[in-house]
Amino acid sequence: MVVTIKDVARAAGVSPSTVCRALSAPELVRAETRERVRRSAAELDYSPNRAARGLITGRTGNLGLVVPDLGNPFFPGVVKGIQARAREADHAVFLADTDEDPAAEVRLVRTLAKQVDGLVLCSPRMSGTELRGFATQTPLVLLNRRVGRIPAVTVDNPGGMRQAVTHLTALGHRRIAYVAGPRTSWSNRERVRGLRAAVAAAGAHLAEIGPVQPQFDGGVAAADPVLAAGVTAVIAYNDVIALGLLSRFNARGIAVPAEISVLGFDDIALAAMVHPSLTTVGLPMESSGRAGVDLLLALLRDPEGAGATRRELGTHLMVRASTGPPPTD
Amino acid sequence: MVVTIKDVARAAGVSPSTVCRALSAPELVRAETRERVRRSAAELDYSPNRAARGLITGRTGNLGLVVPDLGNPFFPGVVKGIQARAREADHAVFLADTDEDPAAEVRLVRTLAKQVDGLVLCSPRMSGTELRGFATQTPLVLLNRRVGRIPAVTVDNPGGMRQAVTHLTALGHRRIAYVAGPRTSWSNRERVRGLRAAVAAAGAHLAEIGPVQPQFDGGVAAADPVLAAGVTAVIAYNDVIALGLLSRFNARGIAVPAEISVLGFDDIALAAMVHPSLTTVGLPMESSGRAGVDLLLALLRDPEGAGATRRELGTHLMVRASTGPPPTD
């Protein structure tokens, strides 16, 4: 039914060994034979059984990808980048969504690890210790997180916050609020760190609200405390929270940006679709994904990983309609 | 390094055959032996090599999932449902994103087919002929599309449109516009069909605009023609288009819903997050995914597919703030 290497061998009048070599180590077989084999293979539409090959080479040609929540619009962008790059390198991608559950994440990594050559862990929620443990057993790349010497792709979160603060202070804001994401999030910690430094350097004042769930409701819930803090601008941990803020401000009749400026983080697609459109710090989502796969493939080629194992990508400020000068009182 | 069936056999003092049976056909081995084997397997943390098993059984335990564009917020929901159900059935999921390119879709299906037991094709863009061709070669389930007798999960698009029209006519609307999605989209054709019937039954008038790209810009572009059509309500092919409409109406100073009501389709997460929040026809995204996997697994168990091969899911109207009575003039 399905064509095997033997069928090709018979058709080309050679042994299976020669077929194998003709296709994957061409220099070992005479040009004439090679062509004959290749023609037969093409005619029969033969392609090697990956399971059988994997059994002997130890390589599956598959990558594993673990994300916390596809429902969070940040992740599909990353997944697309990973997909695309993996496909270029002739690798297929297993996808697993953990629903933000660290325990599920551990289980999934454990089971996926056995079926793939390497894993990309996107914003992993498990502990650093667990990550280090997995990293010694299986090739692994982190996205949006740094742990020990595990290869990782991150974005310049402090730099992004600097851009955000520069924008706001240039507009004249001196009192800024931050709505924090989950305490367990590495990205949140990095953003807070960069934000504090930037605000201090600008001689402005920072009010920290939260942490809240990095979801719409989290933003809704944070809106009133933000107003109570008496600030003229607010930066949210991510765009989805910022949308929650906008919604609640709107409900309370607070004008944005006339009375308060709102700034998000991530630049998800919706940021440009809402009203007022959201000023936000854009992250290179697809590039992150691609870079992650590049690092992983490099790691597979050279397991000792002498090469570059870190990659930090830049952010870009997208100025839209939700930020403006502070009210003049 | 990695533990094989032989290691377990040695530890339990039996042959590999017995280990295999103890784990996958328990009734064939004496209770005492079975327990001994299981303990050894657990101690060594053994799990069978899926590639080796697949080689002989012909089953990989993997499913393939093909989607047109993860960036479209409709699909991540479906993917989550598929993920979850597949995992419950102990199957892993290969994900491929075609970027809305029918040719890429064909290529991806062809390559994926060889590595999986079956495929779920989500809103496939390729031709019906091609789909039928693949369906004879590999177990396959369609989501959001019907072609011949290929097993499929769909939603009741005409029913959803009926709900939408009922809502609008109850509010008093008599002149309704529809912004159409791509002509090649099966869902769009079904929605148009249901819409025409419902509008006719209500004795109202329908203005058809488009087709436009099912994206934000498509909605922006359609807004002015909608206004020119002199309607009091507009239904969009999907929520993303509806968001584009809202944005353009806002820019032109048209009040929603005071001057015009806007209705979307899909109930993506953002629909509740924008202002005014979007009235829309909700689709069971996760359930669709789960149902798709159920159909596929049934098909794998019984390739002749005597069982139910079709599943149509209901829609639900989410009334929010973007619809209201027509202006009284």
Add this chain to the structure above:
DNA sequence: GCTGAGTGTGAAATCCTTTGCGGACTCTTG
């Protein structure tokens, strides 16, 4: 005590591909 059925286990074949080893052959060189 022997036969027959029935139960539990192991040996070996099988799935498909890759690869180490060695045989056959050609060609160069002394």
Add this chain to the structure above:
DNA sequence: CAAGAGTCCGCAAAGGATTTCACACTCAGC
């Protein structure tokens, strides 16, 4: 012309699990 070096290709083993077949054993029945 013989020896040595190269080139090209086939044989067979290997990889890990499943499954068929057959063997060994137990026990009931006569």
